[in-house]
Amino acid sequence: MLSVPVANSDDLTRATEVASAVEVRGVSFRYSEREALTAVNFAVERGEIFGLLGPNGGGKTTLFRLLATLLPLQQGEVRLLGCDVASQAQAVRRRIGVTFQSPSIDGKLTVGENLRHQAHLYGLLGREASRRIDDLVGQLGLADRVSQLAGSLSGGLKRRVEIAKSLLHRPGLLLLDEPSTGLDPGARHDLWAYLTRLRVERQVTILVTTHLMDEAERCDRLGILDRGRLVALGTPDELRQSVGGDCLTIQAGDPDELWQQIASRFGVTARRVGEALRIEREAGHELLRDLVAAFPSEITAISLAKPTLEDVFIARTGHRFWDAEAEVGS
Amino acid sequence: MSGNRTMEEAGSRTGLDLTRPSPQPLSPEGRGTFEAGDDEAVSPGLWLPVYTLALRELVRFFRQRTRVVGALGQPIIFWVLFGAGLHGSFRGPGGMSYQEYFFPGVAVMIVMFTAIYSTISIIEDRRDGFLQGVLVAPIPRVSLVLGKVCGGTILAVLQAVVFLAVGPLLSLVGLAPPLETGLTWQNAVAVIGFLALIGFSLTALGYLIAWPMDSTHGFHAIMSVFLMPMWLLSGSFFPAGDSGWLSWVIRLNPLTYGVAGLRRIMTTDAAAVAGLPSLSVCLSVTILAAMAYMTIAIWMTNRPAVHNAR
Numbered sequence: 001m002l003s004v005p006v007a008n009s010d011d012l013t014r015a016t017e018v019a020s021a022v023e024v025r026g027v028s029f030r031y032s033e034r035e036a037l038t039a040v041n042f043a044v045e046r047g048e049i050f051g052l053l054g055p056n057g058g059g060k061t062t063l064f065r066l067l068a069t070l071l072p073l074q075q076g077e078v079r080l081l082g083c084d085v086a087s088q089a090q091a092v093r094r095r096i097g098v099t100f101q102s103p104s105i106d107g108k109l110t111v112g113e114n115l116r117h118q119a120h121l122y123g124l125l126g127r128e129a130s131r132r133i134d135d136l137v138g139q140l141g142l143a144d145r146v147s148q149l150a151g152s153l154s155g156g157l158k159r160r161v162e163i164a165k166s167l168l169h170r171p172g173l174l175l176l177d178e179p180s181t182g183l184d185p186g187a188r189h190d191l192w193a194y195l196t197r198l199r200v201e202r203q204v205t206i207l208v209t210t211h212l213m214d215e216a217e218r219c220d221r222l223g224i225l226d227r228g229r230l231v232a233l234g235t236p237d238e239l240r241q242s243v244g245g246d247c248l249t250i251q252a253g254d255p256d257e258l259w260q261q262i263a264s265r266f267g268v269t270a271r272r273v274g275e276a277l278r279i280e281r282e283a284g285h286e287l288l289r290d291l292v293a294a295f296p297s298e299i300t301a302i303s304l305a306k307p308t309l310e311d312v313f314i315a316r317t318g319h320r321f322w323d324a325e326a327e328v329g330s
Numbered sequence: 331m332s333g334n335r336t337m338e339e340a341g342s343r344t345g346l347d348l349t350r351p352s353p354q355p356l357s358p359e360g361r362g363t364f365e366a367g368d369d370e371a372v373s374p375g376l377w378l379p380v381y382t383l384a385l386r387e388l389v390r391f392f393r394q395r396t397r398v399v400g401a402l403g404q405p406i407i408f409w410v411l412f413g414a415g416l417h418g419s420f421r422g423p424g425g426m427s428y429q430e431y432f433f434p435g436v437a438v439m440i441v442m443f444t445a446i447y448s449t450i451s452i453i454e455d456r457r458d459g460f461l462q463g464v465l466v467a468p469i470p471r472v473s474l475v476l477g478k479v480c481g482g483t484i485l486a487v488l489q490a491v492v493f494l495a496v497g498p499l500l501s502l503v504g505l506a507p508p509l510e511t512g513l514t515w516q517n518a519v520a521v522i523g524f525l526a527l528i529g530f531s532l533t534a535l536g537y538l539i540a541w542p543m544d545s546t547h548g549f550h551a552i553m554s555v556f557l558m559p560m561w562l563l564s565g566s567f568f569p570a571g572d573s574g575w576l577s578w579v580i581r582l583n584p585l586t587y588g589v590a591g592l593r594r595i596m597t598t599d600a601a602a603v604a605g606l607p608s609l610s611v612c613l614s615v616t617i618l619a620a621m622a623y624m625t626i627a628i629w630m631t632n633r634p635a636v637h638n639a640r
Contacts, residue, residue, distance in 0.1 A: 068466050072634035093468035094373070104463030108390045120382035121467040123374035165463065 020079070021046045021173050021205035022067065027076030029062050029228075036062040038228045040076070044207055044221070046172075049199055051219030052209040053309065055321050059228040060209040061101075064177045067207070068098045081172050094122070097166030099176040103158045104165070107151025111142060111161050114150050115168065122169035129168075136164040140194070156187035163194070174198070176208045180215055192218055211321075213309045224313060231316040236309060243307040243315045246284025250277040250291070251301040258298050265294060273320055280307065280315065376476075379469040383477025384484065387448060391485050401444045402489050409436040409497065410505045412567075417507070423569060424602035430509045433497060434592045435566025438585070440493050441486040441529045442561050446553065448482035449536030453546050471631045475537060475624070482533035487526050494521070512596040520595045527616055528588040534623035541630050564589045565606075587615035 022044035029037040037059045044050040052060045065071040066078060069089050078085040083092045105114050112133065119129035137143045140160045145153065150161055159179065166174060176195075180188045192215075198204045208219065216222055217236050224232040224239075232239055250270070252258040255277055259270050262277070268287070270277040281287065284304050292302060313321050391397055413429040420428035455461040464474055494513055500506045513521065539552055561567070563576070564585035570577045580586050591612030594603050607615075 070462060070465060090373070090468045093466055096466075098463070098466045100459055100462055102459040104459045104461075106386065106390070106460050107458070108393055109386065113386075113389070117382045117386055118463070118467075120378050121374055121464065121469055123378060123468075125378070 020044065021048070021081055022050070022207060023077070023079040024063075024067075025077045027063070027066065027073070027078060029059075029066065029071070029074050036228050037066075040225075040228075040230045042223050042230060042233055044205060046205050047199060047203050048220045049195065049206045049208070049218070051216045051222045052207065052225055053213075053216040053222050053313075054209075054211065054225035056211055058211075058225045060211075060225050061177060062228075063225070064175060064209050068096070068175055069093055094169065095172050097169070097171035097174045099159075099162050099166045099174065099179060101177040101179075101181055103162040105150045105158060105161050107149065109150060110147050111137070111150050111153070112146040114161060115164060118165045119168050124168065132168055132170075133164075136167055140164050155182040156184065156190075159183060159187070159191065163191075167198075171204070173205045173207065176206065178209055178211070180210065180212060188215075213321075216309055222309070224309075224316065226313070226317045232312060239309065239312045240307045243311050244280040245282035246280070247305050247307050247311050248279040248281075248284050248288055248291075249303045249305070250279070250299055251275070252277065252295075252298050253300060254298070258295060261295065261298070262291070266290070271314070271318075273314055278311075278314065280311070374467070374469050374473075376470055376473055379467070379473035380476045380480060383464070383474065384481035387451065387478065387481025388484060390451065391448070397447070401447065401485075402440065402492060405436045405440045405443065406493065406497070406500075408439065409433070410500065413506055422602070423604060424597075424599050426599075426602055427507060427509060429506050430511065431569075432567070433509065433511050434596055435564075435589060436497070437490045437494055437525065438528060438564065438566050438589050438592060439561055440490045441525055442532050442557065442585075444486040444489045445482045445529045445532040446536035446539075446557055448485055449478060449533060449540040450546055450549055452478060452537065452540040453543050453549060456544070472628055475534075475627050475631050478537055479530060479533045479624070479627070482536065483526055483529040486529035486533065487522060490525050490529075491522060512598055512602075514598075517595055521592065524588075524592055524595055524616075527613075527620065528585075528592070531584075531588065531616055531620035531623060534620060534627050538623055538627040538630060541627065560585055570605075584615055584619035587612040587619075591616060 020043045022042075024040055024042050027037055027040045028035070040059075040063065052063060054060045062071065066073060066085070067080065069085055069092055073086045080092050081095045083095065085092050106117075109117070115133045115137070116129065119125070119133065124132065134143075137146055140163060142157065142160055142164065145157060145161075150158065153161065159182075163176075163179075174195075179191055179195075183191060195206055195208075196218075199206055208215070210216055219236065221235050222233070222239060223230050232242075234242070250258070255272065255275060259272060259277055262268055262270050262279075266287070268279055268281070270279045272278075279287065288302060288304050292299060307315075310321055409429070409432055413427075413432055416428045420431065422428065422431040452461070455464075494511070497506070498509060498511055498513075501508045536557075540549055543549055560583060563580050564583050565580055566589050570580040570586070587607060590603075590606040591609060593606060594609045594612065597603050606612075
């Protein structure tokens with residue numbers, strides 16, 4: 001219907017650059033003694049809500065700081081909205097909005113003053129700045145808080161001010177680090193409703209880091225980070241389907257003994273996860289019936305469920321989400 | 331430096347075209363004149379961020395009453411008490427009383443306390459998270475340094491001027507003897523200008539001490555073992571004299587030239603400043619010190635570092 005001009009190679013380069021909001025290629029990062037990221041690759045398309053899911057200490061905050069231009073890139077390449085983070089840092093900074101886990105607002109200033117200073121830092125002055133501030137405080141339900149000291153606000157309201165700050169200069173890409181930290185379920189719901197609206201109405205690409213499964217479920221696509229490696233990438237549905245039909249979780253008085261018996265009688269290799277056994281397979285309900293019939297006294301509890309993102313994490317890493325956090329913490 | 335910036339600007343302008351998305355419909359609510367990546371993204375330039383960051387320092391300072399009282403009250407108490415205590419045993423150059431000798435010294439002390447304590451806010455900003463928001467803003471890092479330093483300088487000069495105006499009045503209530511401060515309407519502008527120069531230099535010094543620090547405890551330690559002696563050995567508190575190592579330390583202290591310059595500007599009595607370095611030497615040393623501190627502060631701030639991400 002439309003005549004499409006033949007693209008020359010220059011236009012193609014340009015087209016690919018326009019296509020991706022975030023491109024991360026071969027990024028590794030070391031703190032002096034610890035490798036925080038190992039050869040991470042992924043891309044986020046424009047208009048997507050992309051989640052970086054992982055246990056605390058998994059590397060997502062390091063990756064976030066690299067994207068936000070706070071940490072110097074050591075190895076690999078990061079392009080945001082077509083601009084190279086290492087060589088065009090200022091161009092990147094003008095185009096991205098950053099919402100930090102611990103809000104970057106000044107508690108000794110009012111909400112309005114915080115936003116006014118932020119506008120100045122982005123070259124916005126006078127009436128234009130006022131108009132944008134009015135718009136954002138209206139949208140975020142902060143209109144009656146403008147003259148209140150930011151330090152006296154609740155966690156949820158501080159987060160809203162932080163989001164307003166990061167949107168003043170109308171970024172094409174919004175980076176949020178653990179945006180739900182310290183929010184009650186109601187505030188978390190509001191936050192996600194707003195992010196979804198931003199995406200739909202304003203085509204803002206959104207990248208969030210999170211360690212919460214239910215938050216990850218709301219993303220269009222997910223990257224799962226564990227111990228600095230990207231272990232899975234896809235939509236939440238794709239990831240769940242990759243695990244296989246059903247998940248059986250079995251509790252037993254002697255899990256090692258039961259593991260051997262299941263292997264010898266059913267030819268099924270269960271996965272030992274903590275004190276429980278896990279089996280992922282199609283038609284799990286039949287196996288469940290057979291197992292219960294075969295080991296009525298050995299099994300103390302058994303459950304059957306569709307795979308969750310946590311199951312994806314276990315399947316890809318061989319350990320539980322919370323164990324990973326505990327390990328890093330110790 | 332400005333050359334670098336221009337190059338970066340140029341680079342980003344190319345990026346701007348590449349990233350311009352196809353036009354998107356406005357939000358149905360109408361208020362959303364917002365388009366993602368509409369890239370009117372203007373550069374804030376150098377001075378707008380300086381202005382806004384300096385203004386923030388002032389507003390924060392005056393909202394914390396205790397800081398106002400601390401920065402002004404302590405030096406005044408020093409002046410009154412030391413003045414009263416040492417009054418009898420001090421024979422100043424040109425026959426001035428101790429209160430008169432100590433007067434410019436206290437002004438410098440006020441500048442020093444206010445200037446340097448104002449830079450503690452860098453450590454607080456880092457701890458409270460405000461700094462990371464500034465670091466991801468598209469401002470030249472020089473603006474961050476200048477914003478802090480100008481804010482601290484203005485605060486320091488304001489406080490010192492209050493002292494210079496109020497100090498002599500203390501003699502009216504008997505807390506000080508009648509004194510000849512040397513301050514006149516004619517030299518007021520020069521005095522304020524020179525105080526600003528000292529303030530700028532000391533704030534820059536405070537900045538480069540505070541920038542790498544993660545806690546205010548460390549800053550207080552440096553304050554007492556390094557900065558306080560720096561003031562004590564600047565000719566503010568007692569004259570250099572010509573007694574061995576101490577006079578050498580005083581001569582090597584850049585702040586000595588700040589205090590001496592202030593004395594030279596304030597006094598009309600040549601005998602009172604005999605033996606002090608000339609005004610041009612004082613000015614040169616103070617300006618050189620300020621430039622050196624600024625250069626290090628800017629270099630530190632420009633360095634991309636793991637430290638910046640908390």
